[in-house]
Amino acid sequence: MSINEDEEILYAEEVYTRASWKKTLLTLFLFIMVLTLGVLATTIGASSLGISESLHALLAELIPGEEVSHFAQVVVLQLRLPRILMAIITGMSLGVAGAVMQGVLRNPLVSPFTLGLSSGAACGAAIAIVLGVGILGTGQYIIMINAFLFSLLTMAVVYGIARIRGTSIETLILAGVAMGYLFSAVISLLQYASGNEQLREIVFWLMGGLYATKSESVIILIPIVLFITILLMRYSWDLNAMSAGEEVASSLGINVSQVRMICLFLSTVLTASVIAFTGIIGFIGLVSPHLCRLMIGSDHRYLIPWSGLTGALLLLVSDTIGRTMISPTEIPVGVVTSFIGVPFFLYLLVRRKRRWWQ
């Protein structure tokens, strides 16, 4: 089809261009919102630091010559900031992984949870807690490393099972659900067999949370999460095409099984890396993509960053509320996430009359 330069602008062209601009601006807006709330969150907490004092402590890091008390510096930079950054990257990872997994498997019910990854990680952690041994020897990080490796192992098994029957999506999801049950059974067994102290630790791990965040974990995670997110975003077009079905995607020149394997692997690594540090944080991976689809549609070029930012926002707000509402005691973040997220999600479901999962 030849295109003349001086041709009139067509109606559909205009509609699309306008919609794209709107989505780009909204993405920018969401990004700024995450940053702003992140900064704001550094000013609230159990210790009685004023807003200006907290902000000063933050600024002092960036601008040399600013004077702040040592106490403010410790609270803001060593206690609050790592945890806030952790909330943002964890939420982001879960949101991105959820969007990609749902897209690649064409199923709105998929999340790291339904595919058995979370249970796998929990099982790995529980084994390390109770038996004190990990796949890679013993030491300080065995719980995390075990959780991480068990997650990857779960995906490998699930994918391998599905592969036997020609990578059917349904087989893969069902295998994931089944593996989840198996791991839950192992966790129950370990809980039953474990002593008081260990039991407590397992329960905490299963509930998940950001209270144990260390600066080192954040420093390890940021590059991993950003790198994988960018890699996954490069598959946006393929994911869009795959949502129309394997045949159409393949006729558009996409190697469906290869893209599926790469995307599942990357999103598994993404999920596994964060939950190894935080324990199980459910809900965000499932719901964040849906929230975003209701707001900006399913184009993965926008959906992936949006779902990540929404996940970050959701977890940041939940964790901030969780750690401040009845401080010095904390409400587990999973509880807050569900209390805030579920009503919001249900509201959007009812208000919008879109029924794409039929």
Add this chain to the structure above:
Amino acid sequence: MKLSVKELSFGYGSTSTLEDITMEVDEGKIVSLVGPNGAGKSTLIKCIDRILKPRKGTVFLDGKQAAMLTSKDFSKMMGYVPQSTHEVFPYTVFDVVLMGRRPHIGWRVNANDVKIVAKTLKFLGIEDFASRYFDELSGGEKQKIAMARAIVQEPEFLLLDEPTSNLDIRHQLEVMNIVKKLVLQRRISAVMAMHDLNLASRFSDIVVMLKDRGIYTMGDPVSVLTPENIEKVYGVKSEVKNGHMDRPYIMPLEPI
């Protein structure tokens, strides 16, 4: 561009669904594949489009082996329209059609891609649907959008899997007219799996009749769509009359 299929066979496991298919499609032609359910019409379409990997045999494009092309280059030559399209998640019509530009673009969509999609929507008379959600549309509208997606691929061949089987008579004619117009205007060729013998008769240059995994006969509609062939292939007694534009008009009477 000329398409030739040489001694192509396909099967799942130990069962075979296509055996020794040899046929040619010349540039600017409409070819219909007809035959009873399970004769292998859709399978043949999918083998030509490399969606299914044939067990044996080769597809040539202007004498070159299609299997040697990269999947991206191949997808610039073949547009595929499935029998029905279902989107699990909400996409706008524009987004669905834009996916057809996938073989041509990297990560960024440029103004040219957007223009081609907009023009194609206008060409098909569905411009007003651009910002509507795909799943809200009727079967006929969806079919046109699936065609639009294949058209923006700018292929040399259009492969259609039973394009009219779920449509009302108006949409059936509209869809067939689009195929005809494309073939005439752009000198592309179309290969369609068809159930409706009368539509196949009216719109095709060549009819290929499949039976029991192989080609029973092929040729122009008048020579292929005869009561004898229909009886042999479908097991149905029929009357064939002279229809619109001197194309055979088939009236099925009763199964034998």
